[in-house]
Amino acid sequence: MEHFLKETIKKAGGIALGYFGTELETKTKSNLADLITQADIAVSDYIVHAIGQAYPDHHIRCEELDEDINPGAPYEWVIDPIDGTRNFAQGIPFWCTIIALMKDGERYMGAVYNPVSEHLFFAEKGKGAYLNDRRIHVNTVQSMDAAFGVFSRANNMGIYGDYIERYRAANAKLVLQSESWIHNYGCSLQLCYLASGGVDFVTGNAGMDWDYLAAFLICEEAGARLTDSDGNEWKRGRQDYVMANPDLHPKVMELFR
Numbered sequence: 001m002e003h004f005l006k007e008t009i010k011k012a013g014g015i016a017l018g019y020f021g022t023e024l025e026t027k028t029k030s031n032l033a034d035l036i037t038q039a040d041i042a043v044s045d046y047i048v049h050a051i052g053q054a055y056p057d058h059h060i061r062c063e064e065l066d067e068d069i070n071p072g073a074p075y076e077w078v079i080d081p082i083d084g085t086r087n088f089a090q091g092i093p094f095w096c097t098i099i100a101l102m103k104d105g106e107r108y109m110g111a112v113y114n115p116v117s118e119h120l121f122f123a124e125k126g127k128g129a130y131l132n133d134r135r136i137h138v139n140t141v142q143s144m145d146a147a148f149g150v151f152s153r154a155n156n157m158g159i160y161g162d163y164i165e166r167y168r169a170a171n172a173k174l175v176l177q178s179e180s181w182i183h184n185y186g187c188s189l190q191l192c193y194l195a196s197g198g199v200d201f202v203t204g205n206a207g208m209d210w211d212y213l214a215a216f217l218i219c220e221e222a223g224a225r226l227t228d229s230d231g232n233e234w235k236r237g238r239q240d241y242v243m244a245n246p247d248l249h250p251k252v253m254e255l256f257r
Helices: 002-019 038-054 085-089 164-177 189-195 209-221 249-256
Strands: 026-028 035-037 059-062 075-083 096-103 106-114 119-124 129-131 134-136 201-204 225-227 241-244
Touching (some): 002 038, 002 075, 002 106, 035 085, 059 209, 075 085, 096 209, 106 189, 106 209, 119 189, 129 209, 189 241, 201 249, 209 241, 225 249
Antiparallel strands (some): 075 096, 096 106
16 A cells, blocks of 8 residues: 555656646635645546545545545545645645545555655654655754744844834734734645654644645654644544644643643
8 A cells, every 4th residue: 555655646746747837727615715726636536546446445535526435434545636726826836745544544644745846755653754765753843932833023033033023013913903814835745844854833723634634644653742722632623733843842832821
């Protein structure tokens, strides 16, 4: 299954890459930022067909399918053909293809592929996390003062940063007085780069199975601590999550108390 998963996601990413940077027809789904293109459909069709041919009795759940295939089977494939479709459609090279494999309701294997950089993240339960077959781990950052949490506002440390209080106030207004979608990367790759040590913490409250399951397994196998925003072990179905290395995680949780 590992070989099949890796080969399938790389071929799927190649299909997506063939559409990237071309003129695409876009349609909205749940909101103006939730898009679908012909590339999403083409990649979805390829992955669903490949799994159906190799494992005809398996459950298939895909973002672009109206209905699941073989629901209730012990093995379940959960697919996001193109995660970060808005980035993809706008020519921003930060998007990926995601495939998770569940076994008896538990995360078993996960792969996230960034075809632009040819970064393939993979994990199998209990066997560690890998980037292009190289073992990866979360970093050991312990202070929130210098933690990289994917939000751009300078502080009073060092030579960088001007109009600091003005930007603190603007950030508060953005959060408290607008309905702007504060989404940063807009793609689950941010979680994978936490797994490989580049990002220090990630929190979120908007996502579905196909966004989370593979990336969460990769992060946990890389040593990340994962909870919901109540501080409990994250369970499938919760859209909120808090993730960091075990030392930093309690400090990130202070944001929610």
